Amino acid sequence: MKIAFASGKGGTGKTTVSLNLALALSDVQLFDCDVEEPNCNLFLGFELEKVEDVICSVPVIDPEKCSLCRRCSDFCRYNALAALPTKVLVFPSLCHGCGGCTLLCPEEAIRESHRFLGLIEKAKEGSSPEFYRGLLNIGETMVSAVIKKLQKHIDDRKTAIIDAPPGTACPVIASIEDMDYCVLVTESTPFGFHDLKLAIDVVRALKIPFGVIINRYGLGGSKVEEYCKTEGISVLLKIPNDRMIAELYSRGIPFIREMPEWNEKFLCMFEAIKSQLAGGKEART
Numbered sequence: 318m319k320i321a322f323a324s325g326k327g328g329t330g331k332t333t334v335s336l337n338l339a340l341a342l343s344d345v346q347l348f349d350c351d352v353e354e355p356n357c358n359l360f361l362g363f364e365l366e367k368v369e370d371v372i373c374s375v376p377v378i379d380p381e382k383c384s385l386c387r388r389c390s391d392f393c394r395y396n397a398l399a400a401l402p403t404k405v406l407v408f409p410s411l412c413h414g415c416g417g418c419t420l421l422c423p424e425e426a427i428r429e430s431h432r433f434l435g436l437i438e439k440a441k442e443g444s445s446p447e448f449y450r451g452l453l454n455i456g457e458t459m460v461s462a463v464i465k466k467l468q469k470h471i472d473d474r475k476t477a478i479i480d481a482p483p484g485t486a487c488p489v490i491a492s493i494e495d496m497d498y499c500v501l502v503t504e505s506t507p508f509g510f511h512d513l514k515l516a517i518d519v520v521r522a523l524k525i526p527f528g529v530i531i532n533r534y535g536l537g538g539s540k541v542e543e544y545c546k547t548e549g550i551s552v553l554l555k556i557p558n559d560r561m562i563a564e565l566y567s568r569g570i571p572f573i574r575e576m577p578e579w580n581e582k583f584l585c586m587f588e589a590i591k592s593q594l595a596g597g598k599e600a601r602t
């Protein structure tokens with residue numbers, strides 16, 4: 318089973334929750350898909366090793382062969398090529414590596430070079446949970462390509478937990494679109510409520526079964542809970558606004574390690590997700 322943890326806004330506790338669930342389960346893989354700012358390993362402290370580079374092909378134009386026919390620039394929907402009267406300009410950072418321009422060029426004036434987007438790392442053998450993360454190069458924009466490469470390491474025989482990036486844009490879609498289930502982590506504040514509704518729109522559009530975790534429960538009223546009830550959305554877990562949980566977080570400790578009573582709660586949540594999927598009883602889409 319592949320479960321993603323997402324949230325409309327950052328800082329709702331998505332990483333905390335995915336980490337704690339991964340620690341409660343056995344034979345599980347954890348993927349930090351927040352490749353612009355992966356922070357799961359701040360809490361795990363694993364020694365990491367590089368698995369592979371993430372690369373993207375980019376065109377290189379041979380001016381000797383180019384007849385300036387413009388076919389390549391007319392074709393590129395990402396505006397990575399601009400045919401001027403005297404030469405074709407290439408903007409590598411806009412190129413998505415589709416290879417279409419190379420195929421189209423009637424003069425065979427385009428060859429492909431490579432650009433490094435980032436890398437994939439994993440925790441050394443024997444670490445529990447089995448942990449992978451993606452790291453996007455600074456200044457790079459091809460976030461989704463790194464996420465997709467990272468998810469190639471999902472082992473279908475194991476439970477995979479995905480810590481998705483915050484927000485509702487392309488990196489989130491890339492992280493959650495192939496999942497069996499999505500947990501939306503929110504907090505019961507006006508901002509949390511507003512962004513939860515955006516995240517719900519996304520999972521409904523993608524037709525992914527989902528449920529909600531309310532973090533810092535008790536803070537800022539009960540609007541989220543009431544909304545979920547009205548909409549028929551499962552509230553999987555409520556994590557109270559607890560000083561000890563906050564202190565453990567600030568010390569980089571997943572709270573399940575010091576508060577073992579939460580182990581059972583996370584396992585129950587996992588069972589609830591499984592029954593929701595088995596019974597086809599999902600939140601309305």
Ligand code: SF4
Pocket residue numbers: 374375376392393394395396397398411412413414415416417418419
């Ligand atoms: S490879 Fe695709 S995205 Fe890149 S410049 Fe060529 S057509 Fe554009």
Ligand code: SF4
Pocket residue numbers: 378382383384385386387388389390400405421422423424425426427
């Ligand atoms: S398609 Fe080939 S020949 Fe035409 S402008 Fe592009 S590089 Fe030059």
